[in-house]
Amino acid sequence: MKEGGHVSLYIFDFRNLVSRIEHLGERDLIHNFRKGLPSRILDQLAPHPSRIDSLQDLMDITLKLDTRYHERQEEKKPEASKSNSSHTQNSLSSSQKKKKNFQKREKPHS
Template sequence: MGQLTQAVAPRDNSKAPAFRTPSMKAPDSFDGTQAHKLRGFIQFCQLIFHNDPETFFSYRKKVLYSTSFLTGRSGKWIEHYLSYISNEDPSYLFNNWKLFETQLFSLFGDSSEVRKAEQELENLRMKESGHVSLYIADFRSLIFDTPQEPMDITLELDTRYHERQKEKGSHQEKKPPVTGSNS
């Protein structure tokens, strides 16, 4: 009876996580010679990060983990940065996942894949009989095949432009008209 009471009694689980996800296998290494494998490598790393956010809570941890699976050409590329990891200048790469990802795609990604996705994105139209949800799904699948950094920069520039226009409108001083007389 004592064992039954102990088994049914409420436990203090305040320190334990609500649930535990299964551990995942490590990503396959990426050597930089097969551009079509890069997207899968990045996506697999991101799944691992989302599966274990307590371990991968910083960009630095994400980048350092991912670099441990770079071999061959991509390993040679990151090797240079690893020798300067404690210096401030190159450490920006290790503290910025998006920059790291963008660098990998620009150096080892398939540029024809990006160009094709950009062309498809430019030509994407919603069909009259189509559903908005299908258009959005097509848009989202194509946007992930294009470099994200230029899109982020474009949005930032657009925001700055509109903020500047508001500033000009509220701070614009009325100047007297310029006359042509020389007195």
């Protein structure tokens, strides 16, 4: 799974793959599912001391974590555009000041 991808797509693909494979126990499924998770999800799973006993529990938890991650990314977008907007305004005013100073120097004296 790609680092910025959605866990829901990974879960869909994983379930599809597992449906074609026989003889995998719950622990093997959990192990293989975890191996494909992005580090941002694995990092959030690591501090939890409780042991996850079923693949479905792990999928539910990772889906919640991923949903919150993407919500937070959306929340950050307006913050980033505000920051970029003020930076652009500062750059423009700086450029305009330089242009005015240049024009003052270029005026012919009468």
